[in-house]
Amino acid sequence: MWLDLRKIIETPGASLGFAVTLDPEQLRIGAIEGFKRPPEARGEVVNTAGLLNLRGELTAEMICVCDRCGTVFDRTKILRLDVPLAADVSDELSPEVFAVEGDGIDVSEVAETCFILDMEQKVLCRDDCKGLCPTCGKNLNEGPCRCTKAGDPRFAVLGSLLETPDDPTD
Ligand SMILES: [Zn+2]
Ligand SMILES: [Zn+2]
Incomplete structure (x- = not known):
């Protein structure tokens, strides 16, 4: 969505709203x-003392695949947008600054770039996801499998901690 900034570009204090489906x-x-559903971004571009800022919120209801156990799960991401827009494009522009092209800006492109920069490449279904057993492939979030003790050495350590120690005096 192209947002024409001519009305606010020379007027400190002015703002222009936007709402876009990505x-x-x-x-x-x-x-x-x-x-x-398609992600949405809404907000406004504000002229603060001559500097343009795009502010708003991007909402994405995502369907993700857990990097550890492969479970497909839903996650809603609400990303706050607060990015400076620069009228002059120079080589030294930081990647977080978006250039105004002519008299406007492509709001969809700004929102999409912010989303991509913010998105982690790997996500987990939950912070403590136990993953799959490397030996039998069972999803360990659903319970232990039969081969945990013999398989991964990490589980062997865990197993010995969980076992009741043999009492030598017995
Ligand atoms: Zn998982
Ligand atoms: Zn197993």
Whole structure:
């Protein structure tokens, strides 16, 4: 969505609202399998003392694949947008600054770039996801498998901690 900034570009204090639906195909990156509905971004571009800032919120209802156990799960991401827009494009422009092209800016492109920069490549279904057993492939979030003790040495250590120690005096 092209936002014409001519009305506010010379007027400190002025602002211009926007609301845009983003193309899900552009945002299917990393662990994202798809979206429950197309992501949306809304907000405004504000002229603060001559400097333009795009502020708003991007909402994405994502369908993700867990990097550890492969489970498909839903996650809603609400990303706050607060990016400076620069009228003059110079080589020294930091990547977080978006250039105003002519008299406006492509709001969809700004929102999509912010989303991609913010999105982690790997996501987990939960912070403590136990993953799959490397030996039998069972999803260990659903319970232990039969081979945990013999398989991964990490589990062997865990197993010995969990076992009741043999009492030598017995
Ligand atoms: Zn998982
Ligand atoms: Zn196993």
